[in-house]
Amino acid sequence: MISKVKNVQGNGDWESKYGKMYSFEYEFEDGTVLKANHKTSDGAFSIGEEVEYTVTKENEYGKMGKVSKPQEGGYQNNGGGSRSGDTQDQIMRQTCLKAASEFYAQSNTSENDVVMTAARWFEWVKSGEMKLKQ
Secondary structure, three states: OEEEEEEEEEEEEEEEOOEEEEEEEEEEOOOOEEEEEEOOOOOOOOOOOEEEEEEEEEEOOEEEEEEEOOOOOOOOOOOOOOOOHHHHHHHHHHHHHHHHHHHOOOOOOOHHHHHHHHHHHHHHHHHOOOOOOO
């Protein structure tokens, strides 16, 4: 998920097999509270900074995970951290076309058959319903 840091505070330090680790508790604008560790005491992200976080564990003590800078070239933040429907559809179409091309790579199949197969696979991924070839 991508969100802005609303609050951050130090939560102590501890020794790991990789050396001293520094714990921080983050509160994000989306309401998530997460504990994360950094290798340096000044490794915490600042209030207002946009970060990407992943919850890796959750128990009775709260959520733990990883906090990092957003990945370059990753998905665009449109408030919820998810891709738009058009972008997601384009990615699925590209994936289906690539899979159909690989499926037919060793046969003497027409380009039209490859594209039609990709279109059927896309519709199945999108709707969950497979339209059988007539």
